[in-house]
Amino acid sequence: MVVAPGRIGRTTAAVVVALIGASPVAAAPVSVAPVSIAPLAVTPDAAGPAAGRYIVRLVDVAETETRRIGVERSSPSVRAGERRARQHAVADAAGVGIERSFSLTMNGFTAELSAAQAAALRADPRVADLEPDRISHVQAAPSAEALNLSGYGGVWDRLGGASAAGEGVVIGVLDSGIAPENPSFAGDALSSSPGDEPYRDGDEIVYRKADGGEFRGRCEAGEQFDADDCSQTLVGARAFLDGIDTAELGDADVGEYRSPRDGSGHGSHTAAIAAGRPTTARVAEQSQQIAGVAPAAKIAAYKVCWSGPDPSSTGDDACPSSAIIAGVEQAVADGVNVINYSVGAPPEKGVALSAVDEAFLGASNAGVFVAAAAGNGGPRSGGVSNTAPWVTTVAASVGELDQATVRLSPTQAMPGSSVSVPESGTLSGPLQLAPFIGDGKRAINCAPGSLRPDDTDGAVVVCERRGSDSIEAMADEVARAGGVALVALNVDERPTEVGESAVPTVNLPVRYRTSMKRAAAQGDPVATIERGNTTSMPAPAPGTIRSDSSRGPAQGAAADVLKPDVAAPGTGIFSATANASGERPAAAAMSGTSMAAPHIAGLAALVLGREPRTSPAAIKSALVSTADPAHRPDGD
Template sequence: MGQHFISSLLICMFFTLIPASLSSSDDRRTYIIHMDKSKMPAPFSTHHSWYASTLTSLSSPDDIPPIHLYTYNHAMDGFSAVLSRSHLEQLEKMPGHLATNEETFGQLHTTHTPKFLGLDRQTGLWPVSGFGDDMIIGIVDTGIWPESESFNDDGMPPVPARWRGTCETGTAFNSSNCNKKLIGARSFSKGMKQAGLNISTTDDYDSPRDYLGHGTHTSSTAAGSAAPFASHFGYANGTAKGMAPKARLAMYKVLFFNYTSDAAATDTLAGIDQAIEDGVDLLSLSLGFYTTPFYSDPIAVGTFAAIERGIFVACSAGNRGPHGYTILNGAPWITTVGAGTIDRNLSARVTLGDGEIQVVGKSVYPQNLLVDRVPIYFGHGNRSKEICNSYTLDPNDVKGKYIFCDFNDEISVFQQLFEMYRTGAAGAIFSSDSGQFLQVEVFDMPFVTVNPWDGELVKNYLIKSKNPTISIKFQVTLLGTKPAPQVADFSSRGPVLHAPWTLKPDILAPGVDVLGAWTPNRASAPIGDNFLLTDYALVSGTSMASPHVVGIAALLKTAHKDWSPAAIRSAMMTTADIIDNANNPIIDIITGVAGTPLDFGGGHVNPNKATDPGLVYDIGVQDYINYMCALNYTTEQLQTITRRSNVSCEANLDLNYPSFIVILNNTNTTSYTFKRVLTSVVDANCTYHATVEAPSGMKVFVQPATIYFPRKYSKSTFNLTVEINLGLNPTSDYIGNYGFLTWYEDKGTHVVRSPLVSAFAA
């Protein structure tokens, strides 16, 4: 589930383009006007009426009056309007005017993840797949807010005739809330009610309507329609758009607000069951149960039935990283998704003094606060005060002031935050190497974290200046930052505790500060003791990664109707990126060094490459049954999953998976041979040869090293033998020791890569 699920819930203003026809001259522009509310004249009862009166008072030489757009109640003090140059000149001379910013427009993408993933309207997987048209994605989650712009059905064709679902009637929800985008919505709460949940006393809705925001967010990420001018209080501006923007959505609500946000296994299974009955093509579950054998895991059980019917299933890997063996949803028929960062930073720009030095740091403070040449406190000569350790600052010195806290690797940014709150400081600049780990909801005060190198610039300026001042511009969004992606700190790592013989997670996808649709009725972004509301929110978690993958799978399934769920997963894994945008191996954000397949599986998903993988590793239902037989499940346990009274199987832990994991024991030497079958998915004969990148201490042999495919869907078998000599003192150093097996097409362009990793059994 989303890492912060969801303690602070979020509503923002709708942004509207002013049609060009309303403008009679080229000098009319849209502006954001900052006003000083303390200067509001006494006759006005509200600042809105003051702004309206101000606009009315402006003379219009061209007889076209100003157009008021929005009054901002929390995100900033002021309003926006369409003004001529004459209007603007008059307004800037009026009492109370602080500053004017001309309107800017964000890039037209999912608040950035589609572009980061290479999706383009003109070329590649989006147009090839018709943007996922005809696919139906089932989301098992907290419900949905149907009025969100992300679920508008403009331009959508009729609902597929095969659809058997419906929109149920319940609290604040009925069939009219569905349309050609949101084609089904149901809720399941009997299990929670039996456990003592009284929905009527929790403020949640006894219906598919979302109270927590989580399901609305995941749904919009997977298949949201284009929603222009979306942002989180000015951060991450752009057009919010799902991975498969023409796909249909069906919501199955199984989580209700109960202070722990639990989902009953009975309700979860009921939701999966109904989704299968309704005819979904794909399922995404951004929730998980504690790791248990598959036969007692409701998600593993329910999704096995889905896979049998050709339904692709993606699930979040869990937010218990960075430690190993923390993977949830690790059944081999589930595509398990870890979370990575994207190349976008949410920032504030700090200007020192007269502007001779500027630094940029992380901040998601949700108000465009005017911080201009304000004094800043720094405890010169007292190291404990300089680093703002607990109870080192005197409130008499810093109350109402901005403070600077120097870097110290033994002091966390949270201790510095405590000092800011305790002393009543107005805001802060923190020099810290952990600012990147702070979640959105932490920024309830106007503070900025800068890295230690920039912190040195700030400190040197403060030491040398007699009367140091700073200016801060919040709501800065930087694109193209490097390195990205990185493996998120919270993303759960493999192997799977109860069944480590398949590598998990399978793949990495965006899961940090993802902008998606939100419920507009709940207190969200904090400012001190107050909360703002929003229609779009930034949320982090593997919950956000799973819907990215299910949306991409919908595109692939549209482009390749005959591909199985395993083939779709294989295509994503074998074409995934293992190099970041700085042309280096993808790093673990915690350690700052190269991650391993236990962190990111096959790599970071690359949708356009996945549409043409060349070869796939396919897996049938019987193969999964053979795998479970090798786990020594009893007949009854197997029947729990398969629903078959007479299970026939040949025990085999070596699934035809697109990755390889060697589970080590305490003996000095380990040798294991994997058998794999590759299937060609191109309309031509082709030949591939194998190349192995083996880590130190690991010998790898491929037989045969060259394989030939005479036609599409022809198959070829190979063996991969791994020998590992642990020496006289086997250690955990071999956990995550990895390399790659890559098949290169002769006289072609296809490259099929699989990770090979070793780990000790838990």
């Protein structure tokens, strides 16, 4: 599917209203042949494949059965048992031991191979592709009002209220796990009596879905996670360590657990955006009422992303392809309706279809809608992730952000974004440009250790934000040196950010850069930080695409597909985060396409709660054809 660039914009209620009218979307079904693709392998090196861990994909028998879009789930012509038998025959011929078999969404297996075994499999005509087990990463760098969900006449109101929005639908979240105690996931205890609400059947959790089928999941016990942590809201929790060297895995001391418990906060955050229950979240000095897009939908967590031992770096974190595919297989087998995938890596050169792409094709053929993050590689073109045409690839836009004002005089003030100004409303201090009170150029962006405490104590410090600079790290340095507040000054057209910080922080857009630097360099200015926008200047227009949101067009072998498909709020999103067992549940503000994708997953759940047999393609079509156009940073 190709989407006109001008239609990639902020999603509104229209995407759902288009599908909840009087006429069901699937009223006129179409009969088509399910997609069956022979993947294009990477050109082998002259020296042959190296030893390592691989995903081995087999040539499948062509699928000839037809299905009615939006009415019947596709039925694979090759049964899972036959696929497994073929996999074992191929593996035995090469003397290979299968680690995990994939027979539902694709025909393949994972295995640790010697160079000779890899060469033998690559030469076997029954093998379609031999793909090294790749490492992907989470894509983070609820908006009920921005999406017109709440209030009279909003989508929730039209669906019978928030308590009914998404009812009968299960969203599978492939991510870093979940914090079950968070109030966003609050739910009644599971009983053993069959009924309309989820119930236990032995070790399984059963839920009768709106489409007439059953979800059958499990709540796997493990480190700081009990089988009783699931509920009538959280109906499944599993963990997949495929492709992970457990010796290099973080432990509870750094916030990682060998269980479905969330190690980084990312998985809880995305799950609550998609389907969190209404609650109050407090981040820094701000409190907000939050709720997921589909607050009546059920959540099943599939932990495929793991944190390494260094909590200060994401370089040792990993989401292996083998774990991701195992999670997709299990989610489809369990019976989820929607998958959120806020994970990704740019396509590899020469690969038209990765093993993860093929797994999502199998999920789509089974009637499962997949929302996937576009990645945070912007503003350059061509860095978009998750480019398969059967997934809905989501860019990140800027929604309504909390505001604060930096006032220099009764007539000179500059509004920006902030959630950290105290409830008392104001604070003041001498305004200082970082290079003047620190180590010259190194202090421009308040790099760690660059500010002199003797000159910084009590000051409101102006630091320039460029490239990958972290506002949180800037605030840490200002706090270390004794500053009372940070003014983070954008040097390009990127959107402003909000989040927790060690000192009260205001992020100003680039249009104030020159006037702020000029004011700070003259005389002895005093800056007062005021809560809210106390000027007559308008707030940044919502719907602007984030500067770091990955752009299309898709590159390499996937260059004939225009991506991303649609954008959704992905800046300063308040939602759940991680906590250890027994600790107080927490919330955080995060930004990125990781936060945008679950908004789309939640919208898909709203559609399926009302029209349960709507196909993934029909949902995607409604989303991309009814979204608002995006705004430029100047608001046009």
